[in-house]
Amino acid sequence: xxxxxxxxxxxxxxxxxxxxxxxxxxxxxxxxxxxxxxxxxxxxxxxxxxxxxxxxxxxxxxxxxxxxxxxxxxxxxxxxxxxxxxxxxxxxxxxxxxxxxxxxxxxxxxxxxxxxxxxxxxxxxxxxxxxxxxxxxxxxxxxxxxxxxxxxxxxxxxxxxxxxxxxxxxxxxxxxxxxxxxxxxxxxxxxxxxxxxxxxxxxxxxxxxxxxxxxxxxxxxxxxxxxxxxxxxxxxxxxxxxxxxxxxxxxxxxxxxxxxxxxxxxxxxxxxxxxxxxxxxxxxxxxxxxxxxxxxxxxxxxxxxxxxxxxxxxxxxxxxxxxxxxxxxxxxxxxxxxxxxxxxxxxxxxxxxxxxxxxxxxxxxxxxxxxxxxxxxxxxxxxxxxxxxxxxxxxxxxxxxxxxxxxxxxxxxxxxxxxxxxxxxxxxxxxxx
Amino acid sequence: xxxxxxxxxxxxxxxxxxxxxxxxxxxxxxxxxxxxxxxxxxxxxxxxxxxxxxxxxxxxxxxxxxxxxxxxxxxxxxxxxxxxxxxxxxxxxxxxxxxxxxxxxxxxxxxxxxxxxxxxxxxxxxxxxxxxxxxxxxxxxxxx
Numbered sequence: 001x002x003x004x005x006x007x008x009x010x011x012x013x014x015x016x017x018x019x020x021x022x023x024x025x026x027x028x029x030x031x032x033x034x035x036x037x038x039x040x041x042x043x044x045x046x047x048x049x050x051x052x053x054x055x056x057x058x059x060x061x062x063x064x065x066x067x068x069x070x071x072x073x074x075x076x077x078x079x080x081x082x083x084x085x086x087x088x089x090x091x092x093x094x095x096x097x098x099x100x101x102x103x104x105x106x107x108x109x110x111x112x113x114x115x116x117x118x119x120x121x122x123x124x125x126x127x128x129x130x131x132x133x134x135x136x137x138x139x140x141x142x143x144x145x146x147x148x149x150x151x152x153x154x155x156x157x158x159x160x161x162x163x164x165x166x167x168x169x170x171x172x173x174x175x176x177x178x179x180x181x182x183x184x185x186x187x188x189x190x191x192x193x194x195x196x197x198x199x200x201x202x203x204x205x206x207x208x209x210x211x212x213x214x215x216x217x218x219x220x221x222x223x224x225x226x227x228x229x230x231x232x233x234x235x236x237x238x239x240x241x242x243x244x245x246x247x248x249x250x251x252x253x254x255x256x257x258x259x260x261x262x263x264x265x266x267x268x269x270x271x272x273x274x275x276x277x278x279x280x281x282x283x284x285x286x287x288x289x290x291x292x293x294x295x296x297x298x299x300x301x302x303x304x305x306x307x308x309x310x311x312x313x314x315x316x317x318x319x320x321x322x323x324x325x326x327x328x329x330x331x332x333x334x335x336x337x338x339x340x341x342x343x344x345x346x347x348x349x350x351x352x353x354x355x356x357x358x359x360x361x362x363x364x365x366x367x368x369x370x371x372x373x374x375x376x377x378x379x380x381x382x383x384x385x386x387x388x389x390x391x392x393x394x395x396x397x398x399x400x401x402x403x404x405x406x407x408x409x410x411x412x413x414x415x416x417x418x419x420x421x422x423x424x425x426x427x428x429x430x431x432x433x
Numbered sequence: 434x435x436x437x438x439x440x441x442x443x444x445x446x447x448x449x450x451x452x453x454x455x456x457x458x459x460x461x462x463x464x465x466x467x468x469x470x471x472x473x474x475x476x477x478x479x480x481x482x483x484x485x486x487x488x489x490x491x492x493x494x495x496x497x498x499x500x501x502x503x504x505x506x507x508x509x510x511x512x513x514x515x516x517x518x519x520x521x522x523x524x525x526x527x528x529x530x531x532x533x534x535x536x537x538x539x540x541x542x543x544x545x546x547x548x549x550x551x552x553x554x555x556x557x558x559x560x561x562x563x564x565x566x567x568x569x570x571x572x573x574x575x576x577x
């Protein structure tokens with residue numbers, strides 16, 4: 001029996017959702033026009049006034065916002081309420097340059113917590129659960145977001161934050177944590193460490209995991225589920241929009257429901273900016289229609305994915321997005337070929353290697369080189385050099401058929417690739433361009 | 434009938450091999466034989482030691498990937514033609530040798546010893562025994 005945190009919203013009719021979106025969009029555009037001169041100028045440059053936006057059908061007329069706009073407007077340029085009405089800031093991890101600072105009113109935080117609560121309930125969480133939040137707390141939205149959601153659901157919340165893996169495991173075992181929230185790479189590391197300690201899935205009290213903040217593959221999901229004996233759910237979000245909980249997976253585990261009562265999603269062609277029809281793959285663009293302090297209109301996420309409104313078996317009616325192939329920031333262009341680290345991860349796991357890897361890109365004699373460093377495991381090792389080399393060649397072949405280019409595979413000693421407690425550093429790009 | 438060989442994964446870079454031999458040295462493990470198969474980025478070090486259990490556990494605790502494989506140890510007269518005689522027996526018995534390496538003499542240097550990794554060690558050992566060529570047992574390794 002599927003459970004919902006807010007059934008009347010999560011299973012509302014499409015007509016109802018559209019009505020909410022129409023009304024809230026019109027109101028939000030007016031709010032931004034009145035309070036954010038930076039965006040008002042962008043609208044004026046296109047000859048627009050708030051009167052031109054009467055429903056979601058007019059959304060495509062509005063100008064985009066990009067991460068560059070956020071940097072230019074840093075720190076207060078996109079703030080839409082007086083500072084005295086704000087109660088919190090959060091900030092991006094700064095993986096792609098300058099940090100972005102987002103502001104929240106208390107109302108914004110309440111709605112964000114509700115979004116995270118929906119994700120926890122969708123993963124089977126109730127007030128009987130013990131929810132360990134091993135995302136970083138602080139400026140990063142992961143910890144505060146899931147912490148707030150966990151409170152709303154009424155779970156006993158263990159705010160371990162990230163790091164100190166021994167202590168994470170101690171709390172999971174001693175306090176019988178049933179839900180784990182962290183990045184997928186940290187979940188994999190916790191699982192690996194528990195396995196080394198001889199803990200089997202049936203000894204581990206966890207039943208579900210809510211993992212997000214970085215791209216991960218289906219194979220990695222399978223590995224984490226096996227090692228910890230749980231169901232692993234994806235959660236998606238951006239600091240710019242609030243944080244985790246913009247969308248989340250349900251029991252079907254096939255795509256994430258976007259909280260459409262708060263965010264309108266569009267898919268655009270990243271080159272032309274043109275809106276693409278449902279089912280097309282392109283860049284995800286969000287308009288936040290309920291945020292007070294930091295309301296972004298048509299914000300380009302640079303995440304590449306697909307939207308579907310097909311009926312979901314869980315009963316939720318909100319649109320689903322596929323797992324992003326990767327942030328377009330993560331995409332590498334190697335010898336003219338687009339490569340996502342998640343594709344490499346898929347091949348590694350399919351070939352029986354662990355998800356501990358690092359991708360090193362360099363340029364030698366004007367040609368890009370791709371070196372995938374993979375840790376050797378007892379299962380993949382043999383006393384026979386021919387056997388080890390054969391497996392290595394199969395991996396090179398697997399990468400070639402997935403990526404369409406030849407990568408070098410370097411087998412390295414176990415634990416030689418630094419483990420991440422937050423977002424994993426998968427790519428080292430040494431090219432000087 | 435056979436000896437236990439420990440194979441260890443080491444990266445092909447300065448200091449990698451020493452890191453492994455340090456572990457063995459610190460734990461008072463004596464090597465009897467060693468061979469190395471390498472590629473440009475990693476190598477497989479195969480060793481025969483006096484105390485297999487202790488060597489394997491200390492290597493594992495130090496984070497080295499290793500495997501244990503049965504190999505044949507054969508005592509060979511330390512004279513011209515000694516090795517040919519053994520290979521002749523194996524070839525007659527249709528035993529394929531995957532790899533082999535030598536260790537010369539023990540602390541009593543009457544014989545040389547060869548380590549053979551073969552597909553079917555039972556068949557190989559039986560063929561050698563039939564020709565009166567002795568194989569070395571794990572228990573004897575510590576005494577050599």
